[in-house]
Amino acid sequence: MICLALGLGVLGLAAMRRARRCHGGGGWHGGWHNHHRSSRRRWMLHHMLRHIDASPAQERAIVDELEKLEERVWKARRGMKEGREDLAAAIRGPVLDDAALGAVLGRVDSTTHEVRDAGIEALRNIHAVLDDGQRAQVAEMLSRNGGSWSGRRSWRSGPYR
Numbered sequence: 001m002i003c004l005a006l007g008l009g010v011l012g013l014a015a016m017r018r019a020r021r022c023h024g025g026g027g028w029h030g031g032w033h034n035h036h037r038s039s040r041r042r043w044m045l046h047h048m049l050r051h052i053d054a055s056p057a058q059e060r061a062i063v064d065e066l067e068k069l070e071e072r073v074w075k076a077r078r079g080m081k082e083g084r085e086d087l088a089a090a091i092r093g094p095v096l097d098d099a100a101l102g103a104v105l106g107r108v109d110s111t112t113h114e115v116r117d118a119g120i121e122a123l124r125n126i127h128a129v130l131d132d133g134q135r136a137q138v139a140e141m142l143s144r145n146g147g148s149w150s151g152r153r154s155w156r157s158g159p160y161r
Helices: 001-024 031-049 056-091 100-127 132-143
Strands: none
Touching: 001 056, 031 056, 056 100
16 A cells, blocks of 8 residues: 555656646746647647548537647646645655545546546547548548558658657
8 A cells, every 4th residue: 555655656746747847847948848749739630630621610629629628637637736735644644544545546536537538528529520531531540550641651750750
């Protein structure tokens, strides 16, 4: 049980440090790194929507679903950060506090289910917006070598990759 608590604490610390480093919380990257990552995501989404020949209404619906999903995931992450204090309280005493640890694990389980449900809901809504041919194209993109969207080359290919 102690190993589990320590492992969760280490994973939480590592995730927090990575999030701070990648999302403008320090370092020389600042906020640009986060902007660069989101603009690359937007470019990939635009490329995929163009590839499946999505109508403007479909594009709006898909982007709205993805934005809702992203918001729900960020909200869940904030909730997990609040659980760090509960984990610290469980570890702080001379004996591991099983009640506090149970509260932390309950929070992790509920957050995991929330994110999973949000992902499934977004996937269902996007699936409903696409027609049969577009669904087949998206499935083909996903099943191809590393998500390659063109027949010959991956979207990540280029002279410096």
